[in-house]
Amino acid sequence: MSFRRGVVRQSKFRHVFAQAWKSEHCIDDVRVSRVTWDGPLCAVNPKFIAVIIEAGGGGTFLVVPINKSGRVDQSCPTVCGHAAPVLDIQWCPHDDNIIASASEDCTVKVWQIPDGGLTVPMTDAILTLEGHSKRVGILAWHPSAYNILLTAGCDNIICVWNVGTGELVYQLTESHPDLIYSVSWNKDGSAVCTVCKDKALRIIDPRRGTVLKVREKVHEGTRPMRAVFLADGKILTTGFSRMSERQFALWDTKDLSEPVVVQEMDTSNGVLLPFYDPDTNMVYLCGKGDCTIRYFEVTDEPPYVHFLSLYSSKEPQRGAGFLCKRGVEVNKCEIARFYKLHERKVEPISMTVPRKSDLFQVDLYPDTAGLEPALLADEWIAGQDAPPLLVSLSGGYTAPPSKQRDTLRGKPKRDSQDLGSPLTSAGNTAAHTSTPTSAAREMDEEAAPQQVTPKETDGNADRPRREDEMLTELLAEMKALRAVVLAQNQRIELLERQLARIEDGDV
Template sequence: MSFRRGVVRQSKFRHVFAQAWKAEHCIDDVRVSRVTWDGPLCAVNPKFTAVIIESGGGGAFLVLPLNKSGRIDQATPTVCGHAAPVLDVQWCPHDDNIIASASEDCTVKVWEVPDGGLTGPMTEPVVTLEGHSKRVGILAWHPTAFNILLTAGCDNLVCVWDVGTGELVYQIADAHPDLIYSVSWNREGSAICTVCKDKALRVIDPRRGTVLKVKEKVHDGTRPMRAVFLSDGKILTTGFSRMSERQLALWDTNDMSEPMAVQEMDTSNGVLLPYYDPDTNMVYLCGKGDCTIRYFEVTDESPYVHFLSLYSSKEPQRGAGFLSKRGVDVNKCEIARFYKLHERKVEPISMTVPRKSDLFQGDLYPDTAGVEPSLLAEDWIAGQDAAPLLVSLSGGYAGTPSKHRDKLRNKPKLLSQGSGTDSSPVPRQASSPTATTTAKEMESEGVGVVQQRVTRAEGEGASDRARREEEVLSEVLAEVKALRSVVLAQGQRIELLERQLVRIEDGDV
């Protein structure tokens, strides 16, 4: 009698295991917010952990250095400028010191946290964004354009802001008839997907305000849903079945008539918060109010969404922060880290791939999105898109900012100050080159700019001149880098339009 061995799917993430950190490495005595909002209540980056906390007479959140552990004194300073409870916080992907907060007071505030953390209560934001008429519970920074922030509130509005100028640049008012549950950008930031209380999944062009795709009844249940864009353009949603079972589903945006995959899990009533890692194509599902974190790998092979394992603990989670890939410990083969919120504690949980070698595991760590933005705000507003600029994690990511970060941070503010005394929004024109401009032409232009600026510096002292030349060269190289990504994006857009034109001529549209 012969037996066939079951075919086991090969994957380097098949044996990923989760491990909670020891008690001495947790953060204790944190009064985690009890607000009735199905958000993560926590945001983490390679420098800081931010946790929304209970506070009297307004809204506040803690900001602690990432390596902070132990008991938190009640006198620890907080960010406390909101007049009502804070519902969401999100770190800027292009500046680890910038964080946005959304509140029941109908405002969004953007803060700049000093290196090393807070030394006193922070009450003055860099900018306050006012445009919602009801509480604001969703924040989403643009993945590749600097200073672009999306907000969504209980007034069913989606707003897109240029944080550098404080302008409301786009508002989507008519797309959602009811409460918006979640918003996610695609990888290039050219589209967003949303799920709403009407059970529909929508793909929206935020610059035109047009709904590109709609799928009614993504999940049949009445409980809140979530949606996240994957790097290949597919969308993963979580929700509930008609029988109140928790589900996840995978959707192909080219054909949303039926899901590519559906998986049912259990009958718990906690909302499933999805956390997506584009580098490994893994999705982690944290059930709000339950004790498990499930993780899956998404592939091109049926059944497309492959369950890997689950982490289970005794205490339920109030929320969770997901550390960006730049912050993980590559020497320990850590591919993800969560910061699980208990009632009065923050507990780090590491996801690790067991490997015996001490060498850098390049297959686990493809180049990942760095802090450098691909576009400035005005470039994206003018219609340009670009993929993230990637960095290597070989040797660990040092976390040091790019040379040009401060210049990029200040540039939009300088633009707004130089636009005259009139504070009304001024339509901005694209200042980038046409798609026919080549990278070589831009480099030669850059050299010319260097020569002009260096000539102006001839009269300065030798040391000043050398310093000035170095600064000028850095500026020009940054501009060339940005222009290169613009040219690439424009070329891709022209190619797309040409394909659409051919389809129209062939009668396919």
């Protein structure tokens, strides 16, 4: 037995370490909201960082490009269309420019953020959803169906909207007797799990409006709970014990009579926000008011939820944003990134696997959810289900970090991904071809002063002419080679898309 106890569990994520970015890469002077709602107050995608902030009259959140750093000027434009404080914000998983916001004014608004961020304050949403009678505190976009958005309010009602038409397609009014704490979709969007103030975990079919399973008293404590669906169908919940100890539990949806595992953590009173990465099957627990972020790996082997490590800092977090895998720097073996909210600062924290090679690590980066939705809203409403369409992250490691983020952000969306057109991206092509042209122009300008004049050749007038011809030929050859490389890159990307569609059964 002593020998077995000494065996070290094999896992490529066992040595993941967290590292905060240097102060010059943080965003300063951000007045993070003081609302008492236990939400993350921050949402991040490969293009933008959004943070709910304090403002006169409330109803405001800040959106800045993800590469923004330094001080945020007080005159920086914000999204300010709500009449009361904003409680939750969530980016659309299928369009990096679309964000939804939920507010105490009982409405949900959907906004379209222009590329590059705001230049003037945004007060007019592209859509306002009105269906709740009390404040709305929970948003959850469908993981694979386009334009399907779930909202939950303090009226104990869940609404499911078709954002494309603005239509309320489903409303669950009898499922919860009390305040809903959290809602999470399962992998293919066929069901949601919820936890409520009555301490019960429910698995619900939102289209039929039926509660499929219930587990009473998931956690005995009276403080708020959270629940998140895992990729294999299990559910992880966080909450408090009867003795007010923070704990998490893992549940098998096939049998909710007993948890697979329950573990107490500490006696802090901050609500534990779970962030789940389906690609690595890792869970990050971030407590509001804590100075730590704990991370675990979920497996099929006891004890099922394996503690890996924790990140600790001197300052507590007011909230946190979790970046989807499309935005991480694969050339640095970064598998996750948080944006920690301080009282007046946003601090990026990278989770990294320590490896020496700068080549793409296939085992660390399985295909991840891409921008293209698997279903249209009407298809899901009609009863179809499908997991998210996956894309490969290979190739992102070849670019420098800043340019790589731009490349990952710039992938075309569903409406422009017609395989019949060459990469569907005249804009992308123009962006690439402008670089060689400007480079050639710079070389011309640099070369001009160095051209040899007849005086310097001691009467040999043919020498500068020959050098001019050689320079012209070199520049022409460089342009031709760049064009070939660009064309090959486009061809490779197109073939990867076609391969992904074939593997997903779309062709």
